[in-house]
Amino acid sequence: MSNKYTEDDLREELKTKEYEYGFYTDIESDTFPIGLNEDIVRAISLKKEEPEWMTEWRLEAFRAWKEMTEPEWANVHYKKPDFQAISYYSAPNSKPKYNSLDEVDPELLATFAKLGISIDEQKKLSNVAMDVVIDSVSVATTFKKTLGEKGIIFCSISEALREHPELVKKYIGTIVPQKDNFYAALNSAVFSDGSFCYIPKGVRCPMELSTYFRINQAGTGQFERTLVIADEGSYVSYLEGCTAPSRDENQLHAAVVELIALDDAEIKYSTVQNWYPGNAEGKGGVYNFVTKRGLCEKNAKISWTQVETGSAVTWKYPSCVLKGDNSVGEFYSIAVTNNYQQADTGTKMIHLGKNTKSTIISKGISAGKSQNSYRGLVKISPNADNARNFSQCDSLLMGNECGAHTFPYIEAKNKTAKIEHEATTSKIGEDQIFYCNQRGINTEKAIALIVNGFSKEVLNKLPMEFAVEAQKLLEISLEGSVG
Amino acid sequence: MLKINNLHASIEDKGILRGVNLEVKAGEVHAIMGPNGSGKSTLAAVIAGKEEYEVTEGSILFDNEDINELAAEERAHKGVFLSFQYPVEIPGVSVTNFMKTAINETRKAKGLEDMPAKDMLKLIREKSELLEIDRKFLSRSLNEGFSGGEKKRNEIFQMAMLEPKLAILDETDSGLDIDALRIVANGVNKLKSKDNAVIVITHYQRLLEYIVPDFVHVLYNGRIVKSGGKELAHELEEKGYDWIKEEVNA
Numbered sequence: 001m002s003n004k005y006t007e008d009d010l011r012e013e014l015k016t017k018e019y020e021y022g023f024y025t026d027i028e029s030d031t032f033p034i035g036l037n038e039d040i041v042r043a044i045s046l047k048k049e050e051p052e053w054m055t056e057w058r059l060e061a062f063r064a065w066k067e068m069t070e071p072e073w074a075n076v077h078y079k080k081p082d083f084q085a086i087s088y089y090s091a092p093n094s095k096p097k098y099n100s101l102d103e104v105d106p107e108l109l110a111t112f113a114k115l116g117i118s119i120d121e122q123k124k125l126s127n128v129a130m131d132v133v134i135d136s137v138s139v140a141t142t143f144k145k146t147l148g149e150k151g152i153i154f155c156s157i158s159e160a161l162r163e164h165p166e167l168v169k170k171y172i173g174t175i176v177p178q179k180d181n182f183y184a185a186l187n188s189a190v191f192s193d194g195s196f197c198y199i200p201k202g203v204r205c206p207m208e209l210s211t212y213f214r215i216n217q218a219g220t221g222q223f224e225r226t227l228v229i230a231d232e233g234s235y236v237s238y239l240e241g242c243t244a245p246s247r248d249e250n251q252l253h254a255a256v257v258e259l260i261a262l263d264d265a266e267i268k269y270s271t272v273q274n275w276y277p278g279n280a281e282g283k284g285g286v287y288n289f290v291t292k293r294g295l296c297e298k299n300a301k302i303s304w305t306q307v308e309t310g311s312a313v314t315w316k317y318p319s320c321v322l323k324g325d326n327s328v329g330e331f332y333s334i335a336v337t338n339n340y341q342q343a344d345t346g347t348k349m350i351h352l353g354k355n356t357k358s359t360i361i362s363k364g365i366s367a368g369k370s371q372n373s374y375r376g377l378v379k380i381s382p383n384a385d386n387a388r389n390f391s392q393c394d395s396l397l398m399g400n401e402c403g404a405h406t407f408p409y410i411e412a413k414n415k416t417a418k419i420e421h422e423a424t425t426s427k428i429g430e431d432q433i434f435y436c437n438q439r440g441i442n443t444e445k446a447i448a449l450i451v452n453g454f455s456k457e458v459l460n461k462l463p464m465e466f467a468v469e470a471q472k473l474l475e476i477s478l479e480g481s482v483g
Numbered sequence: 484m485l486k487i488n489n490l491h492a493s494i495e496d497k498g499i500l501r502g503v504n505l506e507v508k509a510g511e512v513h514a515i516m517g518p519n520g521s522g523k524s525t526l527a528a529v530i531a532g533k534e535e536y537e538v539t540e541g542s543i544l545f546d547n548e549d550i551n552e553l554a555a556e557e558r559a560h561k562g563v564f565l566s567f568q569y570p571v572e573i574p575g576v577s578v579t580n581f582m583k584t585a586i587n588e589t590r591k592a593k594g595l596e597d598m599p600a601k602d603m604l605k606l607i608r609e610k611s612e613l614l615e616i617d618r619k620f621l622s623r624s625l626n627e628g629f630s631g632g633e634k635k636r637n638e639i640f641q642m643a644m645l646e647p648k649l650a651i652l653d654e655t656d657s658g659l660d661i662d663a664l665r666i667v668a669n670g671v672n673k674l675k676s677k678d679n680a681v682i683v684i685t686h687y688q689r690l691l692e693y694i695v696p697d698f699v700h701v702l703y704n705g706r707i708v709k710s711g712g713k714e715l716a717h718e719l720e721e722k723g724y725d726w727i728k729e730e731v732n733a
Binding site for chain 2: 429430431432434435436437438439440441442443445449450452453454455456457
């Protein structure tokens, strides 16, 4: 049959799919010369009008970083970035903050429209407060007033350093120390912006808080720092989304996210990551080297949910330190790799307190010539009586050239621990495709349906507004553009 | 409606169908019987457009159009439905979601808008009642953990939802107990009209007591070797297939 649709065709299509967010916006920007030394670190701190202690903190991190080497244990292969060839600061050259949308650079608004974010609409309809970070600087934070009435602080980290230095000083680096790892140290030295959020005692944040990250300028790295503090008995749901223009060179993204959930608090942190993955031949794309970690005090809960479809290389392990008794950590992940993408992602659940509980659900989808690895550590310390963990790692393969790998590590030092691990690997079957075809569903749509079904347990964990977007993203990432 | 002329089909260069001729008109019910390995399921799959089979000779006309070059989903859009002998599982996709997708994809192919949610709900309610299907069943993952009977009932439910012109039931009776068989057969009978047609593929006469055929064909060695009325099914039930084989080989 001439128009039969085979796995080969599918692979062909996957190769030809285009990255939708690959445009570049011509916004005037203020970009530092390339290279990194103590002067650049000082200059960043100065530019951001930071207090003296922060400058010192950055320098300490920089000195530590100089002595460190880039980690090589991950199951990824790439040309290491030249850290002296990157500009460490780039900011849209307009007013740093806007009081109303009328003041915003029209080019910037056009960018938002292309990204499918209408700040205006977001404001009115979806009840999402939003912070937008382009290149290095936060350009728009919506809903600030409404949140302020509840005592919630939601702003850029630069602003937090100016307005609430005591809070930043108290918590920054407490869960991801400056010297934690190579990229975290680099981030600590040069982070240019990011989001800060503080929820006061007993307050339930009435809306989803959201940050949108975008790399725009060429030759820049993006190093955001996010700090979320949920004070005792509070609750917050936080969303983060990312895109970047298509470029031939690799761009570096090395972010740090720290979550602190004090007694009885709950933080839900959801990410939809769609950085430029590189072209079909594996040229270009973002290196996504991110450190995310959360601390749970007594009875606290942290849930990480991530949908990772972009980036050329991903190295990322959102983790939970379950310090307080009865605290709960969750990790729900969908990682899609296609073409030459490589992902080494997973989580660490560190059980320190008694009766601590963790759940890990990881869904890996590999297509093209990509490599997709799950790497997870469940660690039960000697004092963590009755700790429990359940892990489930499922892999779905498309075609014969991709790879799925699972590296589960378990360290149990307490006999009362209960740890369960389940893993499955499956391939989309021709019989499944034919069954769908026979019901009038073409192969492209059939694959989307099967992938969505496979990912459902994780998609269900996302807030409604995000779930729809994530579902679309999965389809875009895997389907190509058959008319 | 369906006109098959001298159809030859093979899989991996192995000839399975060797000159099938069959004509099915609107309003008719045809039964295709035959011993194991005679090519019954292959015939169903070839009509539905399964890619693994290659048509090496002959033609399949559906509503006077040669459908041999059409993809399986295009044939489905034209109203060809196959009830699978072994329905596949699709984890995480509910029966409802699957049907919604199937109906809307078919509508899209015809240039129609998606079916409004309330019409969809009404249709689902109506058809699930027709097949005595518990609504809870519809939110379960497609065929995952279904019993043999549930799978077959689900196939007929899908047929009811999609309202095909031509329904091919491949061994729908296998794995059904007598009550389930009655429900499934009643469902098929209620869906039958002067505008559509049914091909029932079966080993046994049992199903044909409920879905009464106008014509019975015996497929043997990739050819239809004998055709008759419903009494032929009784004869086969009584005498088995050996006498047919002898007739053919004589």
